[in-house]
Amino acid sequence: MNKKDLGLLVLILAVGFIVFLRNPLFLSPNNIANTANLIGLFGLFAIGQGFVIMTGGIELSAGSMIALLGTLFVDLVGNKGVPWPIAFAIVLVLGLLLGLAHGLLITKLKMQPFVVTLCGLLIYRGVARGYTADATAGFPFGSEYPGLDFFVARIGGVPVSVYVLAVVGIIAWIVLHRSVFGRYLFAIGKNEEAARFSGIRTDLVITSAYVICAGLTALAAVFFAMYTRSVQPSSQGNFYELYAIAAAVLGGFSLRGGEGSIVGVILGTILLQELQNLVNLLGIPSSLNFAVMGGVILIGVIVDQQFNRYRARRQQAEAARASPTTETPAPAE
Numbered sequence: 092m093n094k095k096d097l098g099l100l101v102l103i104l105a106v107g108f109i110v111f112l113r114n115p116l117f118l119s120p121n122n123i124a125n126t127a128n129l130i131g132l133f134g135l136f137a138i139g140q141g142f143v144i145m146t147g148g149i150e151l152s153a154g155s156m157i158a159l160l161g162t163l164f165v166d167l168v169g170n171k172g173v174p175w176p177i178a179f180a181i182v183l184v185l186g187l188l189l190g191l192a193h194g195l196l197i198t199k200l201k202m203q204p205f206v207v208t209l210c211g212l213l214i215y216r217g218v219a220r221g222y223t224a225d226a227t228a229g230f231p232f233g234s235e236y237p238g239l240d241f242f243v244a245r246i247g248g249v250p251v252s253v254y255v256l257a258v259v260g261i262i263a264w265i266v267l268h269r270s271v272f273g274r275y276l277f278a279i280g281k282n283e284e285a286a287r288f289s290g291i292r293t294d295l296v297i298t299s300a301y302v303i304c305a306g307l308t309a310l311a312a313v314f315f316a317m318y319t320r321s322v323q324p325s326s327q328g329n330f331y332e333l334y335a336i337a338a339a340v341l342g343g344f345s346l347r348g349g350e351g352s353i354v355g356v357i358l359g360t361i362l363l364q365e366l367q368n369l370v371n372l373l374g375i376p377s378s379l380n381f382a383v384m385g386g387v388i389l390i391g392v393i394v395d396q397q398f399n400r401y402r403a404r405r406q407q408a409e410a411a412r413a414s415p416t417t418e419t420p421a422p423a424e
Contacts, residue, residue, distance in 0.1 A: 092354055095343040099358045106365055114372040124250060126368050131252025132318060133334055134360040135311040138263050139304030140335035141356040145267070145276045146297050147283065147348025148197065148204035152189075152211030153308050153335055154328035159219040160186055160309050161316035162228045162324050168239070169230040175239045179313055186309025187302055189215075194298025212332070219324035229321030242317035252314055256357070259307065264353040276300065280349025330381075337388050338363055 092100075111117045136153050143150045160182045167178035189211070196207045230236075244251050267273040275296045278286040287293045316322055340346065341362055342355030370380050 093343075093352060096352060096354045096358060099341065099343075099355065099362065103358065103362050103365060106362070106369065110365070110369050110372060117368065117372055120248065122368070122372075124245065124248060126364055127253050128250035128318070129367070130361055130364045131250055131254075131256040132311055132314050133331070133338065133364065134256045134357055135252075135259060135314070136304070136308040136331070137335040137338040137356050137360045138259060138353060139307035140332070141339045141342070141344050141351055141353065142263075142267070142276065142300040143204070143304045144336070144339050144344045144346060145280050145348060145351055146300050147280050147346075148297070148300070149208060149336070149346070150193075150301070150304050150308075151205065151208040151332050152193075152215055153304075154331035154333075155212045155215035155219070156186065156189060156305065156308050157312040157315055157328035157331055158322065158324050158326075159215040159222075160312035161322040161327055162219045162223060164313050164316050165228040165230065165322050166223070168236060169228070169234065175236055182313060183306060183309050186305045186312070190302035190305025190308075191298065193305065194301035197301070198294035198297050216324070219322075219327075223324055225325060227321050227323045239317065242314050255310075255314075259310075260353055260357055267351075267353055272296065272299070277349055280345075280347070282349075334360075334363060340392060341388060 107117065116122055136157070140150055140153065163185070164178050164182045167173040167181065168175045173181075193204075193207050193211065196202050197204050241251060246254065267276065275286065275291050275293075278289070278291060279293050279296055283293055312328075315327070319327070338359035339351065339356045340359070342352065342357070342359035344351030344356065366383065367380070369375075370377065370383055375383060
């Protein structure tokens with residue numbers, strides 16, 4: 092855990108303490124469990140977003156992808172009678188294919204990630220709404236599916252989504268910070284052209300980042316579908332991609348690429364959900380929800396940038412003091 096992560100952790104604890112003083116229900120078991128579940132759900136695809144941002148890209152279609160894949164999962168299980176493990180596998184494979192398509196369009200056709208994923212945002216939302224004729228996709232009344240409640244179960248009072256996020260987070264941390272692939276991601280984010288000249292297969296690495304992101308988004312889509320028990324294609328997942336981007340930025344990921352940590356993005360997700368909980372518990376009008384969160388994110392980014400500038404100036408000053416000084420010889424008399 093670096094200094095940025097420690098600073099973010101302190102902020103999370105400080106905000107939580109303030110909210111607790113205003114409303115002790117903040118630490119009630121039910122509130123903690125519900126908030127933890129949302130952290131698990133949003134954290135899954137926020138990690139995926141981090142991989143994409145590490146390359147200097149962006150993924151704007153995550154929310155629409157959650158709506159489309161969630162709609163498909165519910166329809167396959169509830170209306171088509173497909174066993175849920177098979178439906179789950181279909182949704183995961185489809186998510187990976189969508190990520191592959193994004194990666195190939197960006198690396199082979201040299202399209203901008205913003206354009207590709209913005210088009211995906213519109214296409215997937217439209218397909219989801221057309222697939223159900225803009226109706227809500229849900230399970231038939233009174234239907235039971237053995238084993239499917241796993242996605243909304245609690246083990247030891249802790250939601251399953253939290254355990255899944257922990258496993259995914261550990262794997263992602265190893266991949267990003269302790270593997271050759273992770274070093275390639277950092278190198279590409281810093282300077283893609285230099286990484287290519289050094290022998291890194293940049294197209295493959297960038298495409299893999301989008302595949303990872305879409306795969307984790309597909310996993311989150313199933314959890315969200317089971318959390319809501321029904322999917323409204325026109326609203327499911329709205330603005331979720333912004334939550335993921337915000338969590339990554341708060342966690343230290345640079346939108347220019349080449350910088351970030353998995354611990355940071357998870358802490359960023361925790362802070363965002365804590366702020367969401369703050370709005371609810373303190374009686375702040377829900378219409379101001381995004382304004383409160385946007386303001387806090389803006390302040391956090393400004394503070395982070397100022398801290399980076401201060402650190403850079405201090406390092407330059409220390410380097411200047413450490414460098415040997417040459418004395419100008421006195422003129423001969």
